[in-house]
Amino acid sequence: MPLQPSSAGTWLRAVLLAGVVVLLVSLIVAIILGASALTGGKQESSPKMLKWKDRGTTRNLQEVILGRCYSYVTAHYPELRDKDCLKIWESLKHAFIYKNPCNITAEDYQPLMELASHPIPCNKSLFWSKTNDLVHRYTKSNHNFLTLEDTLLGYMADRISWCGDPSAPGINYESCPKRSECESNPSSVFWKKASKMFAEAACGVVQVMLNGSVETGAFRSSSIFGSIEISNLNPDKVSAVQIWLMHDIGGPQSESCSGHSIKRLKGVLEERNFKITCEENHRPVQLLQCVNNPDHADCRLCSSNVETP
Incomplete structure (x- = not known):
């Protein structure tokens, strides 16, 4: 018995649809095989974070820096209330984010230094070496002297760590390089630059x-x-x-x-x-x-x- 016209149309559409599906599958397979040939048959993997020997970036770094900055310019030294803490954080972040932590330069921190620096009154500068705990107990009880850690720059950065990484998200929270691994790491370069400015002032x-x-x-x-x-x-x-x-x-x-x-x-x-x-x-x-x-x-x-x- 011959096929009815409606049945023949349905059959023809099904055949065409099947042909399109086969063609698409063949095209996808060809693309995958071509990509595999270009990469030597290996699947691409996302780059991993570099591994170092020191502790990683302090968790919630942005909140820590902003909190310390606002505390310093509002509660401790209100005469510095015009300082823009958000800009200060952004300049610190841009100094190291997405960068190899062994390739940091003093110039990377120059915008930060300009934003956060402030005058040091004469006769108040107190330097130190191997007396970290004692000297800061002293400046907390005697406000006639200031160490670098008592300035805005030092106050924000004291006892925290940070470093970047070329791969996403650009900040390494797992590890950062020690000075023995590379001298041009974010922490060492920062403290050297800040110390130089503190002495010059x-x-x-x-x-x-x-x-x-x-x-x-x-x-x-x-x-x-x-x-x-x-x-x-x-x-x-x-x-x-x-x-x-x-x-x-x-x-x-x-x-x-x-x-x-x-x-x-x-x-x-x-x-x-x-x-x-x-x-x-x-x-x-x-x-x-x-x-x-x-x-x-x-x-x-x-x-x-x-x-x-």
């Missing part, structure tokens, strides 16, 4: 707090203070450098104001025509040490020795 009498209980010597030429800050102090602006040589309560007194590394420091400063004084166990700082050790023999008579060359 110093004027009047400046202080440096060193650790006289360190066996390797209170002054190290390789430290940030020894390698960057000293060379950027301006003899035309800085009238004198006061060395505060602190010994741990009950700890060894490895060095005095006449010790070998302090002599080297004095020589470096004298070459740059700075006036120098050295004081062992500066009394206000030692009294702060004694808050935690009130009954120790070193705290019964908090005496200090001042030596002027």
Whole structure:
């Protein structure tokens, strides 16, 4: 019995549809095979984050930076309330995001430094080496002095880490390079640049707090203070450098104001025509040490020795 016209049309459409499907499948297979040939038969994989030995970027970095910035310019130093914290965060982010963390330059941070820097009053600059905890306990109790970490730049960046990566999302939260892996890493470059600016801004009498209980010597030429800050102090602006040589309560007194590394420091400063004084166990700082050790023999008579060359 011959096919009815309607049945024949349906059959023809089905055949055409099947042919189109076969053609599309063949085309897709050809494209896949062609791509496979171009890539050597290997499937492309998304690039992985570079792996380093130090801790990764601090979680919620944006919120941390913005929170610290707003706190600093509103609660601590309202005279800086015109600072744009959002722009400061954006300039920090653009300094390292999507970049190889071993290829950071001082120029990457220049916009940030210009946005966040502010004047440092004369006679207030306090430098330090190997006295991190003590010097910041002191500046928290005595607002007559400022360390780099007490400026807006240092306050925002203190004790946090950050680095980028060429692959998405551009920030590495798993690991960042140590200085031993590469010197041009985001943290090292930032602190060197900020330290240079802090030293250049110093004027009047400046202080440096060193650790006289360190066996390797209170002054190290390789430290940030020894390698960057000293060379950027301006003899035309800085009238004198006061060395505060602190010994741990009950700890060894490895060095005095006449010790070998302090002599080297004095020589470096004298070459740059700075006036120098050295004081062992500066009394206000030692009294702060004694808050935690009130009954120790070193705290019964908090005496200090001042030596002027």
